[in-house]
Amino acid sequence: MDASRIRAVRRGAVAVVLVCAAVLLGGCSNPATSARRGGPSTAQAALPLVTNDLQDQYQKVIKEVLPSVVQIQAGQSLGSGVIYDDKGHIVTNAHVVGSEKTFRVTTARSEEPLAASLVYSYPEQDLAVIKLDKVPQGLRPAVFGGSDQVEVGQIVLAMGSPLGLSSSVTQGIVSATGRTVSEPADDGGSGATIPNMVQTSAAINPGNSGGALVNLDGQVIGIPTLGAADPGMQGGAAPGIGFAIPASMVRTVAGQIIGTGKVTDSGRAALGVTVRTVVDDGYQPAGAALVTVKAGGPAASAGLKAGDVITRLGDTAVGTTTELAEALAEKKPGERVTVTYERSGTRKTAQVTLGEQ
Incomplete structure (x- = not known):
């Protein structure tokens, strides 16, 4: 179990894009004319007000939500919840949580870690x-939003x-929605493949896993889970590309676990098989x-x-178990889907x- 690992994005390829910040240059008009038109003097007066409003909103949300976010010690590893x-x-x-059954949890109100036990782990999601x-007294649950609370650009x-x-x-x-991301397993094989993830530019670093991705209404819209790895950086983190499990899926899975002690309706499609990747004569993935x-x-x-x-599954070519x-x-x-396969050549x-999985 490695709560701090950096995961790989779908199909293992991340494009590194260098974005140059554009410098917004003021016009070349006469300063007096600009002032008469409500130019720089008005903008300079309004900018602090806008900045202060946004800062106040940040601080309000942090004050409301941060007490609902905890630190989890699982064996020798640390994560969030x-x-x-x-x-x-x-x-x-x-x-x-990995293979651990008991944990030490530090809340915003606890001076000493609190004992906790595993209810259920669902690695597939x-x-x-x-x-x-x-x-403890004063425990503050978070407010979870839904898919309608997630918009690109917010x-x-x-x-x-x-x-x-x-x-x-x-x-x-929020940089994008609906991403399908595959995680590596602890043994280096194929791990969970998670659909409909929220992509964000908010920094997701080792230890953020299991925490909260929050909108400015104070709603948890996702659980930060992994950061992208850039193959060009020898597996190093790709800055500004992180992924979170959407709150709607979190509510679905957590609700079933709390209600029944397990996941009874995953909503995930399955073939009812176990598989392994095979290669062709050129040692390339072949299915x-x-x-x-x-x-x-x-x-x-x-x-x-x-x-x-x-x-092939439907219109999608399949070369590996991850695909x-x-x-x-x-x-x-x-x-109902068409499965293309080979049997004895x-x-x-x-x-x-x-x-269902």
């Missing part, structure tokens, strides 16, 4: 819920414990080979067998009704 309700439930990332063994604040620095805040904007096929599952019902190699997971992440349970197709 968000207080979900007044019963002591805290939502965080599955990779923050990289979410987990832990619960304080004893609920200002957001990331709150957490980057590099162990508790109660830290960074700011940025996802079926290692096991669940009896009575979607793939088995469509006639697929262990040893078949999937090369298959990414293709499935864009589908819904119950959706012969290309075949099958119509598969997707199940």
